Amino acid sequence: MNTTTTSEQSTTAAIPYPPDLYRFDTTAKGISGGFTAVTETDIEYFHQYGYLVINDAFSDREVSDALAGMIHLMDGKCPDFRAIQFEPSLAKAKDEMEDDERRDAIRKIFNYVNHEPRLNAMATHSGLLDVLERIMEDTPQLFQDMALVKPPRYGSEKPWHQDCAYFNLPEGTTVVGVWVALDEATAENGCMHVIPGSHDEGPMIHFKRRDWQICDTDVPVGRDTMVPLKPGGCLFWHGLTHHGSPVNRSEQRRRALQLHYKPASCGEVTTQERMAVYGSEGKDVDC
Numbered sequence: 001m002n003t004t005t006t007s008e009q010s011t012t013a014a015i016p017y018p019p020d021l022y023r024f025d026t027t028a029k030g031i032s033g034g035f036t037a038v039t040e041t042d043i044e045y046f047h048q049y050g051y052l053v054i055n056d057a058f059s060d061r062e063v064s065d066a067l068a069g070m071i072h073l074m075d076g077k078c079p080d081f082r083a084i085q086f087e088p089s090l091a092k093a094k095d096e097m098e099d100d101e102r103r104d105a106i107r108k109i110f111n112y113v114n115h116e117p118r119l120n121a122m123a124t125h126s127g128l129l130d131v132l133e134r135i136m137e138d139t140p141q142l143f144q145d146m147a148l149v150k151p152p153r154y155g156s157e158k159p160w161h162q163d164c165a166y167f168n169l170p171e172g173t174t175v176v177g178v179w180v181a182l183d184e185a186t187a188e189n190g191c192m193h194v195i196p197g198s199h200d201e202g203p204m205i206h207f208k209r210r211d212w213q214i215c216d217t218d219v220p221v222g223r224d225t226m227v228p229l230k231p232g233g234c235l236f237w238h239g240l241t242h243h244g245s246p247v248n249r250s251e252q253r254r255r256a257l258q259l260h261y262k263p264a265s266c267g268e269v270t271t272q273e274r275m276a277v278y279g280s281e282g283k284d285v286d287c
């Protein structure tokens with residue numbers, strides 16, 4: 001599991017971004033009926049547009065169990081678990097905070113599946129794995145698990161990016177991200193946004209700006225499609241699909257899981273090989 005780079009994976013300061021970088025006028029349409037309702041047309045939709053939404057993938061019980069598991073880890077009840085990152089502006093005060101306030105200062109937890117069976121149950125859900133296998137035509141292998149929880153008022157932006165820019169995986173690998181809403185994700189609290197079809201337009205050069213990201217001016221924001229989800233709703237997206245999420249300045253929590261899968265048979269490349277594709281060094285480009 002050493003395919004990740006240090007990026008998202010690193011700290012993001014709450015830096016302002018252009019007001020028109022995210023658009024809110026187009027909403028993704030999802031399918032209903034759970035994982036078993038996914039048809040071959042839906043799988044083709046994923047391949048054509050680079051994403052697929054299931055409105056009701058997980059049950060209320062699965063969601064409440066996952067939330068309980070997440071809170072267990074956030075509250076430090078699993079002694080071996082330390083993979084917690086705080087919102088940059090709140091990190092200093094975290095030791096003086098009470099339970100709820102401290103949870104709402106967390107930006108992200110990661111590498112949790114081996115520490116929390118209730119979260120592992122989401123990542124290994126047979127319905128989820130079945131859809132992934134149909135998309136990949138190979139056995140899906142989880143290689144990254146995180147939860148960007150984007151707390152009320154302080155939740156940072158995750159700038160537009162392609163996940164493949166973070167992973168040392170061969171070009172052409174069908175990497176699939178899975179985003180599971182545990183709270184309702186809305187336009188106001190920083191739901192995901194995708195650019196339909198962008199996975200077919202090739203790798204983009206990434207720059208270290210507010211994060212490891214596509215240059216703001218290189219994102220075709222006219223095609224921005226937002227993906228609001230009810231708890232238990234799930235978004236699948238291709239590793240080359242441009243996606244990002246704006247800040248959460250609302251009073252609402254936006255807790256969610258992000259799981260990344262690769263086909264079991266795929267190999268690895270070096271960081272140097274990845275950066276030759278996604279990095280700007282030695283290329284006549286600026287941002």
Ligand SMILES: O=C(O)CCC(=O)C(=O)O
Pocket residue numbers: 148150158163177190191192243244245256258
């Ligand atoms: O949860 C978010 O706001 C962004 C997640 C994301 O971009 C990712 O998992 O690659």
